[in-house]
Amino acid sequence: MAPPPLLHTRAAGYRHDSIPAAVAAVRALGRFAVEHTEDPAALEEPLDGYAAVVFLSTSGDVPTPAGRARLARHLDTGGGFAGVHAAARTEYGRPYYGTLLGARFTRQPACRPGRAPVADPGHPATRHLPAAWEVTDEWYDFDAPVRGGARGLLRADETSFEGGGTGADHLLAWCRERGADGGRVFCTALGHAEAAYRDPDFLAHLDGGPAWAAGLV
16 A cells, blocks of 8 residues: 555634545545544654645644644655645645645635536546536635646636636646655645535545645556
8 A cells, every 4th residue: 555645634723524524535545544633743743654745624724833844844855745625725824835735715605516627637636527527515716826837627617606706717626746856736625515525526536636646646
């Protein structure tokens, strides 16, 4: 079995009721022997043994200052990172984290059905999806189009739901390679409700993205 990811679900702000179902779903996928924690001090320990660090529905300030520095060193020397759903609502005021993700959450309409066109059908997180995925979730808005040389994977069709405010270039999932010894970053804004973690299409999305960040696919 591949080296585990460190799956972190600390919620220092809003806490999603779906977190227990999400953790169980990631474990059930079977790709990793998942190590799960909500302890901010866990990021202060050496991270070399983890294939990737995954923030899943985290919120607020997650690491301690020492953990923040340790995480940055890990990611800047080839470690992978995956952010799921409210990971985009995490570490406000921390420039490193904002640059790592490439975008900042601003607001979301209520959870509702909408259409998510696939921007890159060749990526492990999206290759199983139809060209236009009909999905029910929160449709996060971001402060600007995703920066940092991101590769768009999944878009939000703002004509298919009410309340979208990012504009035509509204990514829901993206990834990027950070260059020499910089590792890989994957981010998806989806995964709000417990029902998402019973949806085979979302579960395949959740499996493929972190696996790509960990360098396994």
